[in-house]
Amino acid sequence: MSLLTVDDLDVAIGGTPILRSVSFALEPGEALGIVGESGSGKSMTARAIARLLPRGAVATGKITFDGTELLAAGTADMRRVRDGGISLVFQDPRAAINPVRSIGDFLAEGLRTNRKIGKAEARRRAVQVLEEVRISRAEARLAAYPHQLSGGLLQRVMIAAALLSEPRLILADEPTTALDVTTQAEIMAILEELRRERGLASIFITHDLELAAATCDRIAVMYAGELVEVQAAETLLERPHHPYTAALLAARPGMTERVPRLPAIPGRPLAAGDPIEGCRFAPRCPLVIDRCRSEHPALAPCEQSLSRCWRAADVKVPEAGAEQLDHA
Amino acid sequence: MPDAGPKSEPIVEVAGLRKVFGEHVAVDDVSFTVEAGSSLAIVGESGSGKTTVARMLSGLERPTAGTIRVCGRDRSRPVRRAAERRRRARELQIVFQDPYTSLDPREEVGDGLLELLALHQSERPREWRQERLMEMAELVGLDERHLRSRPGELSGGQRQRITIARALVSEPRIVILDESLASLDVSLQAQILNLLGDIREETGITYILISHDLAVVLQLATETLVMKDGRIVESGRTVDVLHSPEHPYTKLLCDSVPRRGWKPERALQGAESN
Amino acid sequence: MSANAEALGTVSHRRRRLHAIRGIGVIGNVAAVVVVILVVLAVIGPLIAPHDPNEVSFSATYGGPTAGHPLGFDGTGRDLLSRLLVGARSSLLGPLIVALLATLLGTTIALAAAWFGGRFDAFMSMVLDILFAIPGLLLAILAVAVFGRGLTAPAIALAVAYTPYTARLVRSVSIAEVSSPYIASLLVQGLSSLTICRRHLFPNVRPTVVAQAILSFSFATIDLAALSYLGLGVQPPSANWGLMVSEGQQGIVQGHDAVALWAGGALVVSVLAINVLGSRLMDRAEERGR
Numbered sequence: 001m002s003l004l005t006v007d008d009l010d011v012a013i014g015g016t017p018i019l020r021s022v023s024f025a026l027e028p029g030e031a032l033g034i035v036g037e038s039g040s041g042k043s044m045t046a047r048a049i050a051r052l053l054p055r056g057a058v059a060t061g062k063i064t065f066d067g068t069e070l071l072a073a074g075t076a077d078m079r080r081v082r083d084g085g086i087s088l089v090f091q092d093p094r095a096a097i098n099p100v101r102s103i104g105d106f107l108a109e110g111l112r113t114n115r116k117i118g119k120a121e122a123r124r125r126a127v128q129v130l131e132e133v134r135i136s137r138a139e140a141r142l143a144a145y146p147h148q149l150s151g152g153l154l155q156r157v158m159i160a161a162a163l164l165s166e167p168r169l170i171l172a173d174e175p176t177t178a179l180d181v182t183t184q185a186e187i188m189a190i191l192e193e194l195r196r197e198r199g200l201a202s203i204f205i206t207h208d209l210e211l212a213a214a215t216c217d218r219i220a221v222m223y224a225g226e227l228v229e230v231q232a233a234e235t236l237l238e239r240p241h242h243p244y245t246a247a248l249l250a251a252r253p254g255m256t257e258r259v260p261r262l263p264a265i266p267g268r269p270l271a272a273g274d275p276i277e278g279c280r281f282a283p284r285c286p287l288v289i290d291r292c293r294s295e296h297p298a299l300a301p302c303e304q305s306l307s308r309c310w311r312a313a314d315v316k317v318p319e320a321g322a323e324q325l326d327h328a
Numbered sequence: 329m330p331d332a333g334p335k336s337e338p339i340v341e342v343a344g345l346r347k348v349f350g351e352h353v354a355v356d357d358v359s360f361t362v363e364a365g366s367s368l369a370i371v372g373e374s375g376s377g378k379t380t381v382a383r384m385l386s387g388l389e390r391p392t393a394g395t396i397r398v399c400g401r402d403r404s405r406p407v408r409r410a411a412e413r414r415r416r417a418r419e420l421q422i423v424f425q426d427p428y429t430s431l432d433p434r435e436e437v438g439d440g441l442l443e444l445l446a447l448h449q450s451e452r453p454r455e456w457r458q459e460r461l462m463e464m465a466e467l468v469g470l471d472e473r474h475l476r477s478r479p480g481e482l483s484g485g486q487r488q489r490i491t492i493a494r495a496l497v498s499e500p501r502i503v504i505l506d507e508s509l510a511s512l513d514v515s516l517q518a519q520i521l522n523l524l525g526d527i528r529e530e531t532g533i534t535y536i537l538i539s540h541d542l543a544v545v546l547q548l549a550t551e552t553l554v555m556k557d558g559r560i561v562e563s564g565r566t567v568d569v570l571h572s573p574e575h576p577y578t579k580l581l582c583d584s585v586p587r588r589g590w591k592p593e594r595a596l597q598g599a600e601s602n
Numbered sequence: 603m604s605a606n607a608e609a610l611g612t613v614s615h616r617r618r619r620l621h622a623i624r625g626i627g628v629i630g631n632v633a634a635v636v637v638v639i640l641v642v643l644a645v646i647g648p649l650i651a652p653h654d655p656n657e658v659s660f661s662a663t664y665g666g667p668t669a670g671h672p673l674g675f676d677g678t679g680r681d682l683l684s685r686l687l688v689g690a691r692s693s694l695l696g697p698l699i700v701a702l703l704a705t706l707l708g709t710t711i712a713l714a715a716a717w718f719g720g721r722f723d724a725f726m727s728m729v730l731d732i733l734f735a736i737p738g739l740l741l742a743i744l745a746v747a748v749f750g751r752g753l754t755a756p757a758i759a760l761a762v763a764y765t766p767y768t769a770r771l772v773r774s775v776s777i778a779e780v781s782s783p784y785i786a787s788l789l790v791q792g793l794s795s796l797t798i799c800r801r802h803l804f805p806n807v808r809p810t811v812v813a814q815a816i817l818s819f820s821f822a823t824i825d826l827a828a829l830s831y832l833g834l835g836v837q838p839p840s841a842n843w844g845l846m847v848s849e850g851q852q853g854i855v856q857g858h859d860a861v862a863l864w865a866g867g868a869l870v871v872s873v874l875a876i877n878v879l880g881s882r883l884m885d886r887a888e889e890r891g892r
Contacts, residue, residue, distance in 0.1 A: 037513035038484075151374075180373035181540060185584040189592035207513060211586035237588055251518035253547040255570065255587055261525070262547070264518035268483060386790045410794055417792030424783040432784050434805050443801070444791050491787070498791065 003028045003169060003201050004049070009061035011044055011053065016273035018044050018057070020226040023299070028168065031195060031202045033212030033233065035248075036222035041272055042205050045222070046173045049203070050088055051078060066168065083114050087162035091174040093154040097146050103130075103157055104142030111164055129160040133190050152183030156190065163194070170194075173205040188215050209248050213237050221245050224280040225272025231305035241307035243285045246315050279309070287311045339364040339501060339534055340385070345394035347380050354380045356558040358394070362551070364501070367528070367535035369549035369566060371542065371581070377558035382506045382538045386422040399501060414498075418448060421495035425507035427487035431479040437490045438465075438475030441497060448498040467530075468493045468523060485516035489523070496527070505548075506538045521547055542585050546570055554578045623883075630882035636875035643690040651684035655841045664858035676846070676861045677853050686864055689841035694872065696753050696835075697822035703761035704822075705815040708768025713799055713807075715769070716776035723773075730766040738763030739825055746834045753836055756829050757822075764818045768811075775810045779803055809883065816880030820873045827869050843869050 002025040011019040019041045026032050036042040048059050051070055063070040065085060068077055090096045097106055107126035111117045117125070123142065130138035133156040146154055155175060162170055172191065176184035192215060195202055206212050212219050213233045221229040221242065229242035240246040250263045267284045270276065279285070282292040291310050302312035309315065340362040347355040355377040362368045372378045383389040385396060387406060395404045399419045407413055424430045432440060438461060445457040452460075465475055468489040479487055488508065495503050505524070509517050521544065527533060537549050545552060545566060552569045554562040554577065562575040573579045586592075623634055652670065662668075662675040673682040711730070715723040738760050745759035779785065780803065788798050804811075829835035830844030838845060843865040850862030 037515060181542075181584040182373065182580055185586075185592045192592060208586060209514075210588070210590070213588075214586045214590045215592060248514055251514050253518070253521065253543040255543055255546060255582075255585055257567075258547055261522055262518040264522055265515040268485065269513070269515070388786050388789065410792070413794075414792035417790060420790075422787070422790050424787065426783060430783040430787055432788075432802050432806070435802070444793075447791065447793060494787065494791075 002026060003030075003066060004203075005062070005064045006045070006049065007062040007064070009045070009048060009059065009063060011041075011048055011057055011059045013054065013057045017225055018272050019048070019059075020272060021061075022222075022227055023061075024220055024227065024230060026169070026201055026203065029195070029199045029201055030218065031192075031204065031216040033204045033206060033216035033219045034222060035206055035209050035212045035219055037207055037248075037269055039224070039269055039271055040222040041225040042207075042222050043173055046171055046203065046205050050086065050171055052088075079114075083110075083165045085167060086169045086171055087165055087167035089155070089158050089162050089170060089172040089175045092178050093151065093158045094146065096158060097154065099146050101145075102142065103144050103146070103149070106146075106157070107142070107161055107164060110161070114165070125164065126160075129163045130157070132163060132194065133157075133160045135160070150183075152179050152186060155179060155183075155187055159187070159190065159194070163198075167200065169201045169203065171203045171205075174207070175204075176211075177206070184211070191215070209245075210237075210252065221248070224270040224274070226280065226308065227299055227306075228281065228308045229305060230299070231307075235304055239303070239305070241302045241305035241312040241315050242281075242309050243287050243311075243315055244281050247284075247286070281309075287314055337364050338362065339399060340368075340536070341395075341397040342381075342385070343395050345381065345384065345396065346392045347377070347384060347389060348392045353558055355384070355391075358555070358558075358560055360553055360560070360563065362502075362534060362536060364534055365532050366551060367537060367549045369537040369539055369545040369552045370555060371539060371545055371552055372555035373540055373581075375557070376555040378538050378555050379506060380558075381555075382422065382504050382536070385536070386420060386504060387416060388422075414447065417500070418498045419500055420502040420504065421498060421500040422504040422506055423488075423491050423495050423508040425510055427484050427491055427511065428479070430491045431487060431494075433479055436476055436478055437482070437487075438472075441475070441490075441494060444494060444497040464493045464496060467496070467527065469519075485512060485519065488512060488516075488520060492520070492523070492527075496531075496533075499531075500533070502534045502536060504536045504538065507540070509544055510539070510541065517544070524548060542570055542582060554581065625886040626879070626882035629878060633875040633878035633882070636871065637879055640690065640694060640872055640875070643687060644694040645691075647687040647690040651681075651687040653681040653684040655680060655684045655688040656839055657681065664853055664856070664860075666860075673864060674860055677849060677858070682861060682864060685841040685846060686843070686868060689843050689846060689865070690868075692753065692836050692840060693827065693843040693869070694823070696757050696826040697819045699753075699757045700760045700764065700822035700826070701815050701819035703758065704764035704768055704818045705811060707761065707765045708814075709772050709804075709807075709811050711765070711769045712772035712776055713803060715773050716780050717795060717799055717803070719777075719780075726769075730769055733763065733766040736763060738821075739828060742825065742829055743832075743834060746829070751834055751837055753826075756826060756835055760822055760825055764821065768814050768818060771814055772807055772811055775807045776803060779806050809886070813880050813884035816876055816883065820876040820880060823869065823873050823876070 004026040007023050009019055009022040010017065022045055034042045034045060047053050049063055049070065053059060059071055061071070065081055068081055070081065073081065104123065104126060107129070108122040111122040111125060112119070126142060127138045130141060135141055135153065135156055149157065176187050179187065188211070191202065194200055204212060204216055213236055216233050219231060219233050219236050220227050221244065223244050229240065229245050231241065236245065237249065240249060247263070247265045251265055253259070253262055265284050270280050270283065277296070278294050279292040279297055282288050285292065289311065297308050297310050299306050299308045305312070338361040342361070343359045345355055345358040358381060360368070370378045370381060380389060384391050387403060390406055391404055395402060397403070403416060407416070431437060441461055441464065442457065445460060449457055449460065461475065462472070465471060470486060470489055474482060474486055482490070509520055512520060524535065528535065535548060537545060539545050549566050552563065552566040553560050554569065554575065556577050562569055562573065562578045569578060570582055573582050623631060657680065659675070659679045662679045664677055665675040667674045671681050671683065673686070676682050676685060711726055715726040741763045742756040742759040745755040749755035785798060785803065788802060826835055827844030827847070830842050831848040833848065836842040836845055846865035847862050847869070850865060853859065853861050
């Protein structure tokens with residue numbers, strides 16, 4: 001049975017759609033990457049799952065975690081889901097931690113209030129999780145304050161805090177975007193190790209397709225509020241089946257050589273709220289045909305992928321950032 | 329850069345540059361030259377001192393020690409005289425990272441550009457400046473409607489185009505791009521990278537690119553400096569630095585870039601961070 | 603897209619001008635209307651006053667409302683409505699001078715301190731801290747002792763006393779603005795400091811300045827009324843609300859409370875309206891700030 005299923009999830013704020021019929025499932029221990037540019041709805045998907053929607057947002061559809069219907073769950077059910085079910089890691093660790101309390105206080109707080117665990121035992125577990133995220137001298141770090149730690153170290157503390165409730169799913173929203181590249185690699189390595197050792201499932205929200213592909217089992221690509229492609233990470237980079245995925249891969253400059261001109265995606269992203277008939281990517285798509293402008297495609301299987309495209313089979317393989325799309 | 333092809337005129341010369349904030353040495357003994365028409369990337373992570381170097385080059389910070397020469401003239405010390413400040417503005421401009429805070433929020437972006445055109449092209453007639461404004465908008469792919477908008481009505485990519493246009497108003501010979509592409513989505517980043525390439529082709533402008541993104545660096549810069557803890561640890565042609573890095577830190581940086589077949593563990597083995 | 607947004611912006615901007623100030627709520631708008639009425643009265647009050655405010659009819663001392671005298675008479679037999687209308691000017695002009703002066707001084711100091719920073723900023727902060735220690739009313743009373751009674755001396759003294767409040771607030775907003783990249787860009791462009799401050803920095807802190815000016819005005823209304831009440835401000839027989847409360851005091855003892863009530867009420871309504879409007883504008887400025 002799937003650990004998490006999102007079924008036909010719509011989110012709207014003040015009548016403006018933000019998410020349009022998002023559906024996917026996550027198996028226990030699986031790592032799913034949700035990739036998209038700003039405004040694609042990737043963060044809103046995470047917030048809907050965490051039940052942290054902004055004020056005024058209305059979510060419809062179904063999100064089922066381990067048998068609990070999250071959108072309909074009461075306070076007690078939600079508390080159970082948050083304590084031992086889903087843990088969150090955010091983009092900016094400094095914004096998510098109280099600057100005047102020590103790391104030890106921060107880590108022990110949840111344990112002592114939610115689980116009625118004694119001081120010494122809470123401390124022991126805090127040290128244990130800090131060691132698990134490879135923080136050296138964990139015992140001594142408990143007395144440190146957030147400002148004494150680097151951004152990367154602080155993000156590890158946040159991951160440690162997420163582990164304390166022994167979750168089955170970690171939901172990480174751009175956890176490395178605010179960090180340096182070398183630190184990003186460390187954080188991703190730690191998350192991967194934890195997944196393996198604890199059998200954790202994870203949802204990793206990012207704008208970086210290559211990073212997601214390198215660290216996740218499966219990738220869901222979002223555009224203008226909807227999923228446009230879902231495919232195993234292994235094959236996605238080689239065989240994208242949605243023109244947007246292909247265009248994203250091509251637009252990113254490579255590390256091998258300089259190209260005279262990057263195949264940029266023309267135009268600007270559509271907002272989820274913009275009304276449009278047909279495919280939402282059609283105005284920018286190199287493969288567009290008449291049908292794309294009138295009929296909205298469904299997320300449908302094409303070879304090993306799920307793609308929301310009438311011409312999924314015709315999508316070309318981009319060559320390591322160097323190739324020119326025909327429209328460029 | 330000792331072996332960078334035929335010798336042309338050095339347009340930026342920096343020697344023994346140092347900046348100390350209180351007890352903290354942000355930039356330590358940094359020296360480099362940039363030749364006219366080439367482009368230099370200064371690569372490093374937060375705290376490496378790369379942004380402080382950019383701020384000193386543009387006159388926003390005063391060096392504690394060392395000299396900066398741009399277009400053959402010393403600019404290690406600030407000047408007060410208006411004419412001299414305008415002259416410096418016509419040599420070198422800077423584009424910052426965040427297009428959201430880089431524009432006056434209360435001013436229509438076209439008015440902002442006109443104000444600077446009036447400053448730098450005061451001898452030209454009004455009509456010329458108006459025409460030039462439209463040319464510049466076209467150069468960065470914007471139209472009259474965009475010029476009549478306030479920054480809040482524009483997208484991040486459009487704002488960054490405006491800040492690039494603004495940097496070009498004084499027709500400078502050098503533009504510093506201080507992480508100017510970092511906050512943009514991939515599809516916009518590609519558009520702006522192409523735009524910067526076009527402008528270079530058209531004007532022969534020299535870029536100094538401050539960045540932590542090695543793929544962007546490879547795309548735009550011919551030469552690269554790698555900075556760590558305020559010092560230069562490696563420098564040379566960009567392809568050489570990125571493809572056969574010598575300093576362990578440069579290697580770590582290159583290994584940390586996610587790409588096909590990349591696994592994060594390798595980077596972790598390199599770094600046992602504090 | 604953006605042309606659309608802009609067109610919409612202009613339309614709603616016009617509508618806002620005609621109907622209501624957006625983002626300050628119903629109460630804020632009521633306050634705005636009251637303030638507008640007060641300003642109109644201060645300007646045309648003497649013109650629409652039905653009688654000479656100093657015309658005395660001895661028989662009518664503390665007389666109640668009659669035809670032609672809708673609010674009745676004060677203790678000296680002068681028409682109450684006319685004195686209220688004529689008094690609006692001196693009761694509101696004083697605070698206006700105080701607010702304008704304090705805002706001008708405070709904003710200039712604040713912008714200079716934020717712009718130059720360093721030692722100049724530290725020095726100005728010290729000077730302001732010293733000024734903070736002196737209560738405005740005390741300074742005004744001292745000014746009266748030295749320069750004599752009337753409106754000018756206390757108004758200037760109060761302005762000096764209010765300056766640090768404006769300066770402190772505007773300085774903190776300006777410092778955030780000065781460190782913004784758009785200011786750095788303009789510096790690198792070679793624009794002069796004065797031009798940047800005048801054309802870019804000031805317009806961006808203006809909402810705070812305006813809101814603070816309105817608060818200064820309301821405080822000054824109370825403080826000047828208090829001085830008049832103490833007999834240190836505007837001198838009889840001038841019509842002034844503070845003075846009228848003072849004069850009406852004797853009437854209360856004799857059971858005639860109309861004078862003190864009307865004048866006091868006018869003061870309370872003015873201060874309340876101006877205060878509400880000021881704080882609402884302030885909230886809105888804060889909300890819109892980054």
